[in-house]
Amino acid sequence: MDVSLIPQVIANGLMMGMSYVLIASGLTIVLGITRIINFAHGEFYMLGAFCAYYFFQMAGVPYLVTILLAILAVGVLGMGVERVLFRPIREFFLPSVVVALGLAFFLAGTAAWLFGPEEKVVTSPFPGVLNALGATFSVERLVVILIAIVIMGGLWYLITRTKLGRALRGVAQDREAASLQGISVNGMCNISMGIGCGLAGAAGVLLGPIFIVHPYLGALAIFKALIVIILGGIGSMPGAVLGGLLLGFIESFGLTYLGGVTDVLLFAFIFVLILFRPGGLMGRVWVIRH
Amino acid sequence: MLLELKEIKVHYDGLEAVKGISMNVAEGEIVAVLGANGAGKSTILRAIVGLKAPTSGEIWFKGERIDRVAAQSIIRKGIALVPEGRKLFPHMSVHENLQIGAYARKDKDIAKDIEEMYEHFPILRERRSLDAESLSGGEQQMAAIARALMAKPDLLLLDEPTLGLSPLVRAEIPKIVRDINQKRGVSILLVEQNARLALRLASRAYVLETGTISLEGDTETLLSDERIKRVYLAG
Amino acid sequence: MSRRELAKWVGLPLLALLFLAAPFIFNDPYYQHLLILICTWSILALGFLLILSVGQFTIGHAGFMAIGAYASALLTTKVGVSFWFALPLAAVIAAIFGAVMGWVMLRARMGAFLLLTLCFAEVVRLTIVYWPSLLGGRAGFPNIPRPDAIFGMAFDSKFPYYYLILFLLAVMVFVIYRMDRSKFGLTFKSIAQNPPLAQSVGVHLMRYKILAFTVACFFAGAAGSFYAHYLTFLSPEYFTVWKSLIVQMYAIIGGIGFMIAGPIAGAAFLVVLPELLRATETFSFILYGAVFILVIFFIPGGLLSLPQQVGVWRQALRRRAKIPGGIRPWQYLRPGS
Ligand SMILES: Nc1ncnc2c1ncn2[C@@H]1O[C@H](COP(=O)(O)OP(=O)(O)O)[C@@H](O)[C@H]1O
Ligand SMILES: [Mg+2]
Numbered sequence: 001m002d003v004s005l006i007p008q009v010i011a012n013g014l015m016m017g018m019s020y021v022l023i024a025s026g027l028t029i030v031l032g033i034t035r036i037i038n039f040a041h042g043e044f045y046m047l048g049a050f051c052a053y054y055f056f057q058m059a060g061v062p063y064l065v066t067i068l069l070a071i072l073a074v075g076v077l078g079m080g081v082e083r084v085l086f087r088p089i090r091e092f093f094l095p096s097v098v099v100a101l102g103l104a105f106f107l108a109g110t111a112a113w114l115f116g117p118e119e120k121v122v123t124s125p126f127p128g129v130l131n132a133l134g135a136t137f138s139v140e141r142l143v144v145i146l147i148a149i150v151i152m153g154g155l156w157y158l159i160t161r162t163k164l165g166r167a168l169r170g171v172a173q174d175r176e177a178a179s180l181q182g183i184s185v186n187g188m189c190n191i192s193m194g195i196g197c198g199l200a201g202a203a204g205v206l207l208g209p210i211f212i213v214h215p216y217l218g219a220l221a222i223f224k225a226l227i228v229i230i231l232g233g234i235g236s237m238p239g240a241v242l243g244g245l246l247l248g249f250i251e252s253f254g255l256t257y258l259g260g261v262t263d264v265l266l267f268a269f270i271f272v273l274i275l276f277r278p279g280g281l282m283g284r285v286w287v288i289r290h
Numbered sequence: 291m292l293l294e295l296k297e298i299k300v301h302y303d304g305l306e307a308v309k310g311i312s313m314n315v316a317e318g319e320i321v322a323v324l325g326a327n328g329a330g331k332s333t334i335l336r337a338i339v340g341l342k343a344p345t346s347g348e349i350w351f352k353g354e355r356i357d358r359v360a361a362q363s364i365i366r367k368g369i370a371l372v373p374e375g376r377k378l379f380p381h382m383s384v385h386e387n388l389q390i391g392a393y394a395r396k397d398k399d400i401a402k403d404i405e406e407m408y409e410h411f412p413i414l415r416e417r418r419s420l421d422a423e424s425l426s427g428g429e430q431q432m433a434a435i436a437r438a439l440m441a442k443p444d445l446l447l448l449d450e451p452t453l454g455l456s457p458l459v460r461a462e463i464p465k466i467v468r469d470i471n472q473k474r475g476v477s478i479l480l481v482e483q484n485a486r487l488a489l490r491l492a493s494r495a496y497v498l499e500t501g502t503i504s505l506e507g508d509t510e511t512l513l514s515d516e517r518i519k520r521v522y523l524a525g
Numbered sequence: 526m527s528r529r530e531l532a533k534w535v536g537l538p539l540l541a542l543l544f545l546a547a548p549f550i551f552n553d554p555y556y557q558h559l560l561i562l563i564c565t566w567s568i569l570a571l572g573f574l575l576i577l578s579v580g581q582f583t584i585g586h587a588g589f590m591a592i593g594a595y596a597s598a599l600l601t602t603k604v605g606v607s608f609w610f611a612l613p614l615a616a617v618i619a620a621i622f623g624a625v626m627g628w629v630m631l632r633a634r635m636g637a638f639l640l641l642t643l644c645f646a647e648v649v650r651l652t653i654v655y656w657p658s659l660l661g662g663r664a665g666f667p668n669i670p671r672p673d674a675i676f677g678m679a680f681d682s683k684f685p686y687y688y689l690i691l692f693l694l695a696v697m698v699f700v701i702y703r704m705d706r707s708k709f710g711l712t713f714k715s716i717a718q719n720p721p722l723a724q725s726v727g728v729h730l731m732r733y734k735i736l737a738f739t740v741a742c743f744f745a746g747a748a749g750s751f752y753a754h755y756l757t758f759l760s761p762e763y764f765t766v767w768k769s770l771i772v773q774m775y776a777i778i779g780g781i782g783f784m785i786a787g788p789i790a791g792a793a794f795l796v797v798l799p800e801l802l803r804a805t806e807t808f809s810f811i812l813y814g815a816v817f818i819l820v821i822f823f824i825p826g827g828l829l830s831l832p833q834q835v836g837v838w839r840q841a842l843r844r845r846a847k848i849p850g851g852i853r854p855w856q857y858l859r860p861g862s
């Protein structure tokens with residue numbers, strides 16, 4: 001075991017973890033409020049990554065503006081999708097799985113058709129490295145961690161401290177009681193999809209320059225996001241944060257020191273976890289939904 | 291009349307749970323609905339607040355027809371329901387539950403009104419930052435009533451407020467209900483299985499049996515009715 | 526003759542004849558390959574629907590197919606067993622896994638069960654990926670022998686493969702038919718639609734669930750074994766969760782109200798459709814996505830419910846009513862059950 005790698009491994013784990021947190025928290029908000037497993041969530045992330053390519057790389061829009069644009073564009077698209085496709089079948093489990101999966105296929109295929117199936121490279125907005133603690137860190141990754149923390153902070157404020165956040169949580173916890181208070185369940189489902197997809201879009205812009213951008217990016221992203229919310233507890237915001245960071249660190253440490261077996265052990269662990277604690281690691285500490 | 295139901299019928303999957311009933315509540319009145327389990331009491335309240343659309347009949351409130359109004363708009367018309375089983379938001383604090391009760395209001399007095407609720411129900415102030423699910427049954431009932439009052443309704447619907455409470459706590463409910471009616475001028479439609487308690491509070495009552503009204507009238511008349519005495523007040 | 530009898534005595538034999546004659550009608554190796562795929566995926570889709578009929582939603586069925594496939598590949602290459610022993614053995618191995626995992630997982634509610642099956646399938650797939658010395662790893666498992674000749678039939682064209690997989694499919698259909706016809710049938714339906722009620726009338730929920738799960742896994746294993754020796758090569762990429770999900774779409778698009786015909790019709794439709802339209806890979810994605818969404822919105826009971834659905838539309842038109850939702854067999858399935 002090479003101890004000198006540890007700072008590097010921690011930074012990597014934090015970077016991966018925060019990006020998982022961004023993607024998974026969007027998925028968990030939508031799941032908690034609309035009760036739909038949005039299998040197309042990864043495709044919204046993919047669209048965010050293409051925003052990075054077209055706005056930032058091709059059109060030269062400043063990086064931070066690109067993030068805002070992506071949140072807006074992908075979020076609005078998500079709201080449209082919710083209104084047209086999800087609302088009519090929201091109460092039914094089986095159709096919601098089929099429609100969400102169909103949407104994932106449709107968006108991935110359409111992106112491949114419009115943008116071309118080849119991989120695209122986005123140049124780093126913050127090239128350069130930082131030497132500290134006897135290790136090298138890329139500035140870009142540190143910036144990603146920082147921006148992700150800012151976004152999650154904003155989300156936390158919105159959900160826990162505002163009237164809108166209370167209404168969202170109300171719908172997640174008890175739809176009937178929420179509508180009796182005058183909260184529009186349809187409206188909140190729509191907004192949750194906007195927020196969730198906006199987060200996916202932001203994650204896409206942040207990670208686009210670090211990884212490669214291509215239309216079939218979504219499958220892996222949704223898969224990781226699912227693992228995160230299973231780990232943390234379905235529909236739980238703190239769970240998504242804990243699960244995301246945990247997954248980031250497990251992967252970072254595991255791949256460095258154990259190799260591929262990490263993945264097998266991870267799934268075996270999650271299997272046992274679901275058996276004995278179906279609520280995930282956070283157990284009953286839910287914010288979004290019981 | 292403040293609230294008027296005309297020939298209301300409600301079906302669940304073809305099963306008729308409420309079979310064409312008419313009832314009304316006047317301004318400032320406390321009206322009770324009595325009936326055994328499964329008689330259709332909750333169903334009537336759910337029809338009034340728009341959670342379950344009636345299959346036929348009309349519901350009028352303040353001269354406006356409301357039987358096709360969505361649940362989320364009912365509270366803005368001035369009707370608040372304290373549902374059976376309280377239905378507080380389990381993972382929100384008591385304080386947040388009160389805040390969310392005022393969701394439909396546009397004015398700026400919300401903080402002041404929450405303060406007033408705490409004056410009225412001191413136990414809620416003590417529990418203000420606890421999750422609603424951790425409260426006892428009686429505390430939850432008070433929180434649910436306070437949440438409903440935060441909307442400043444003209445009509446309060448109470449669905450079995452004494453259900454599952456200990457006798458000691460149950461005894462406090464009549465005073466609370468009467469206070470709401472007299473000090474705030476809120477009209478009340480009270481659904482109860484506990485006929486003795488309900489008849490003590492209300493000025494009029496309807497007795498519901500498997501979806502139809504079998505008896506109605508002033509509480510004095512009902513209290514002296516032989517059948518009521520035998521079936522609902524025995525023991 | 527009533528319509529029912531007509532369907533039974535004329536329709537069914539005709540259909541059987543069609544299946545038997547199919548490789549002669551489409552006498553081209555590529556079309557025959559598609560026919561073989563349709564039968565293979567039908568077996569998996571039928572298994573999915575069998576599990577769904579006891580009220581559980583699996584998204585990891587390909588994992589059991591992988592177990593059958595790799596077990597069979599190991600038995601023939603490392604142990605030296607003939608394919609004709611390896612196939613039933615592989616099916617039994619998959620069934621044993623199914624019974625044990627079913628015993629463990631089926632206690633979970635639908636939502637958790639779905640995740641458990643996902644994890645199980647991933648453990649299987651990742652074990653293959655990270656055990657290259659035995660299972661070939663990412664690079665794949667090469668040189669799996671073709672089946673030995675049987676009844677004088679050598680496996681050197683698509684014909685014997687097609688009849689073999691058709692035979693497996695027919696056996697599975699027969700088993701499901703018998704289960705559906707026996708007192709199981711009603712029981713299954715009541716378990717899926719109203720678990721508390723089924724429990725209260727004394728149905729041993731768990732026994733039926735495990736039985737359905739084990740049968741589904743047995744045939745998934747058999748199909749896996751067939752698949753291994755048909756392709757003579759295996760890769761863990763054949764058995765991803767996405768594969769499971771797509772196969773299950775076959776059953777849903779065909780119609781979950783049609784216990785046997787639905788999955789087969791769905792598999793046939795979705796395998797053939799991109800070929801008919803000569804779709805590229807990209808276009809197939811768009812096509813599948815559009816079909817999934819359109820079917821749920823306009824023929825919610827699945828393709829086979831189209832005649833009934835047309836009836837519903839016509840009635841609505843005649844009464845000038847709003848077009849109703851239509852036939853929705855899934856409305857009783859709730860994730861909480
Ligand atoms: N969601 C529902 N689905 C089907 N039937 C219901 C439902 N809710 C209530 N019922 C039936 O309607 C009748 C009246 O129920 P309810 O109004 O809850 O009675 P009460 O409140 O007087 O106890 C009962 O027979 C009950 O079984
Ligand atoms: Mg009731």
